[in-house]
Amino acid sequence: AERTTEPLMATAAHSISPNWTVALDAASSRWYYVNNSTRTTQWNWPDDVPKPEINVEDIQFAKDPTSGKIYYAEGTSTTWDVPTAVVAAHVAGLSEASSPKASSPASPSPKAKAAASGAGGPAAAPAAPGAPAAPAAPGAGSTVFGFSDQMKAAWMDVLLSAKEEAELYISNRNAKFSRLQQFKVKQAERREKEQERKAAEAKAEAAEAEEDKILQEQEAKRTMMDLLEVEVPPPPAESKSMEEYASSYLQLNRKGLFRSATTVDKLLTFKNSLISMALHDFGAASSDLTATATQMWKNVLGFIGERSSGKDTDGHAEKIVKVALHAPEELRDEVYVQLIKAATGNDSPASELRAWGLMGVVSGAFAPSTTLRPYFESFCYSAMTSNAPSETGEPGVHEFARYVIGRIAKVVKLGPRREVPTAAEISACASLLPVVVRVDLLDGGFEFGAATSWTTPHDLKEQMCDLMGIAEPNRECFAIYEMTPKLEERYLEPDERILDLVSYWQRLHDETEKKSSDGGVNNTYKLVLKVHLYHDVVPDPATHKPDEAAEKLMWVQACYDVVSERYPATAEHCLEVATLNRQAEAPGIPPTDKDLARYFPAKLATGIQRKALMVEFAEGMKAHADKTPSECREAVMKIVRSWRVYGSTFFYCTCSMSTSLPEEVFLAVNPQGILIIDFENKKMVSQYSYTEIPTWGHSGTSFVLHVGNLLKQSKLYFNTEMGAEINQLVRAYIARSISVSA
Known part of the structure; x- marks a missing residue:
């Protein structure tokens, strides 16, 4: 390792004897001594402690090139810590009143050099000291009793560097704990934000669920009301006034014995009193129609609540429609004009709305004549535009007038009703409800x-x-x-x-x-x-998931057809289907006697072998105990689809112009083709796939099959009143098979 003059690690406090500890005063950079027994301090070296003698040349320090740390070598041993003898000698030297002059540091002794270079750093890195210090290299030949100024300066650098390193260490540690604290704070913030997010999501989901509930309720109401929405044609280019119509078609000469004239305004304004003659001038047929017209006015007054009678309210409307539905056109127009009178100038809002409600009932049953219609529609348009839409949610004149206009247009297009509306329909129409x-x-x-x-x-x-x-x-x-x-x-x-x-x-x-x-x-x-049509159920194109609702209805139909004996199934098949259906509807629950009538055809459920059938039924349930309801339904559909008659709609026919067919047959139309079944013994006579039926035809009393190919065909004639329905089924199945193959 390379010899360095960088500061060495030192301890801030060090024991120099059992009773004395030396420490550095940071303010003055001087060493002081603490008596451990008396707890007193002094600046001078204790008299009862001999000063150590050591040649600091024997202890070398160097920087480890790998870690960059300073280590010490004495002889063959190395350490990261500053040797105690060095510290004691150093402190003792600084305690002298006078010191030798500074001398340049000498090179390490051969022995120290060998130890420093051969060791390659400490064999095992000791733990870092709590308060590191870095002394400079000791001078050559120096002793603890004669430190030079250069040595003193070096050791002062050691102390200052130790302080800096200690501050750096503390700073790094504080920074580390600060980052840890910041991490904890951020983690707490994240947890808080996550909790807030989850709470917000839960609140949003609850709000969305509540909104969905409200929307569903509104949608249900809207769906019901949408059924009442009828297309309202635009108002006529030229508005017609009832005064003009009255002057031409109403009977104005009606006052007193001499039949003096009245005004149109008086005639068409509501008055809670009976009328002695019809509003219209019926001419020669006035006698019978007038009596009917005056009775109708009584019914109008009874319906709008202005006249009491033994008949209930809806009964009055039912009688009006019943009489007028198949009556002459003049009497129908009389009803409409009487309703205009009941709704004009009526001081009672409730009575006025009831009059409009009765218009709603009548307008859905029959239309006014082409003569009255433009005048009546102008009256309704005027009422609709002069009255603002209701803000209470309950229909007002505006809504009723719009409703009546639309119903008039609809009944003109589709024709009058075939039957008199029921009391339930009358009540609903009068309240603008389905x-x-x-x-x-x-x-x-x-x-x-x-x-x-x-x-x-x-x-x-x-x-x-x-x-x-x-x-x-x-x-x-x-x-x-x-x-x-x-x-x-x-x-x-x-x-x-x-x-x-x-x-x-x-x-x-x-x-x-x-x-x-x-x-x-x-x-x-x-x-x-x-x-109606036994097509294969396809997945929902919007979600690409199975259409479970359609599949269930197909299964329910198959179960019903087996129990109702629509298909000639064997007893074994009936038992297998029954056990699977029972497992699908009540898995794991043993069947009872009541289940026989629900799951078996009557011929089996009420036969003499009921007890044996019940045992087989229970055993069959056990055999399918491991199947889920969906698996049971799939198994049932697999069984019934294997039957040739599955999906057939049966039509009774008689045969004509054919010697090869029985006189009475069933035509069984299904997705695969048409079967001809003997009416008497229920056996199949022949079958034709749709590829063998180039064409077919029907009338109101017959159905004709052309069987064979484009080159050679034979005709089969069947007498039936269901020709149109047979034609529709055949057309639908062929169209579906073409679309699937395409």
């Missing part, structure tokens, strides 16, 4: 939908798909069916009106009650959501 209808599911569940006078089965099906979360591509698989009290199903055409059908059911119910004294007769009709 009618709530129930849609049953084949598993015993149900959903509620909203319908207006114009809602079709397609509209209602779309509502159900929205509620159940069925993806768009799979919605065409489902449709709304009518189910009769005898469990007969009828596919509802997409353009039928749901509320007309409900009104028809109500009429049948009322007629049955009148004819039958047995109040227990089941005459309940239902709307049912069923599978």
Whole structure:
């Protein structure tokens, strides 16, 4: 190691005897002595302590080139600490009143040089001293009793450097602890910020959940109200006044015995009194129509609450529509003009709104004549623009007038109602609300939908798909069916009106009650959501995830078809399907006798082998105990899809112009083709894939199949009233197969 003159490490306090300790006074840079027994201090070397004699030349110091630290060598030993003898000799030397003159430091002795160069630094690095000091190299031949000025200066440098190093060490340590403290502070800040972030996220999630709840409620209300939104045509270019219409078509000569003329304003302003003659001039047919018109005015007064009677409020509206729906056009116009009169100049806001509500009911049943229509629409537009939109959330004149205008446009386009609205529909229309209808599911569940006078089965099906979360591509698989009290199903055409059908059911119910004294007769009709097209369910294109809602409905339909014996399944298949369905719906729970009727066809559930069937049912449940509900449903679908008749819609037909087919057959239309099944023995006579059917045709009383190929074909004629529905199914399946193959 290279000899250095850099400061050496020194201790600030050092014991020179059992009773005495030497220390450096930082202020004066002088050494002082502390009596450990008496705890007194003095500047001079203690008299009872002999001064050490040492040749400092024998102790050398040098800098380690690797670590840059100073180490000491005496003989063959090395150390990082300043030797005690050096410190004691040094202090003793500084304590002398006089010192020899400074002499240049001598080179290390050969022995010290060898030790310094051969050692290569201390063999093992001792721990750093608590208060390091760095003395300069001792002078040549110096002794502890005769330090030179140069030596004194060197040792003073050692002390000053030790102080600087100590301050640097303390500074570094403080900096280290400061960084640690800063780290802890930052860590605490991060933890606090993380807690604040999590709290903010939780608050945001709660707020979002609350907002979603509010939006869902608003969406539900908006969905219901959107059904009431009808397209409102623009106002006519030329406004028509009722004064002009009245002067031409109303009967103004009606005062007193001599029928003196009244004004249009008086005639069309509301007055809570009966009328003795119709508002219109009916001419030669006035006798019968006038009597009906005056009775209608009584019903108008009863509906708006200005006249009491034994009939309930909605009953008055029902009677008006019932009489006018199939009445001459003049009487329909009389109803509209009477409603204008009831809503004009009415001092009672509640009575006025009831009059507008009755207009809403009537405008959805039939339209005014082409003569009255522009005048009536101008009246409604004037009411809508002169009244501000309601701010209370309840409909006002503005909302009712807009509603009536839209309904008039709709009924003109689609035609009048076939049936008289039910009391529920009348009440809903008069309050600007849709009618709530129930849609049953084949598993015993149900959903509620909203319908207006114009809602079709397609509209209602779309509502159900929205509620159940069925993806768009799979919605065409489902449709709304009518189910009769005898469990007969009828596919509802997409353009039928749901509320007309409900009104028809109500009429049948009322007629049955009148004819039958047995109040227990089941005459309940239902709307049912069923599978209509047995396409394969595809994933939701928006999420690329399986459409679980559509798949479940397909499974429910398959279960229903097996239990209702729509498919000619074997007893073994029925048992396998039943155990899988029971495991899917109630995993791990042993079946009971009541489950037989739910999961098996009636011929098995009520047969003489019920006990044996129950045992097999329970054993089958155990065999599928390790399957999840979804796995059970998949297994059921795999079984039923293996049947040739799966997905078939059956149509009863009679055959004509064919000697090879039975007289009565079922046409079974499914995604793969058309099966012809003998009506008597339920055996399949023939089957044709869609590739074997180049074309087909239908009429109101027949359906024709062309089977073969483009070069050679044969025609099969079937007599049926379901030709249009068969045609629709065949077209849908062929279109789907073409799109999939493309």
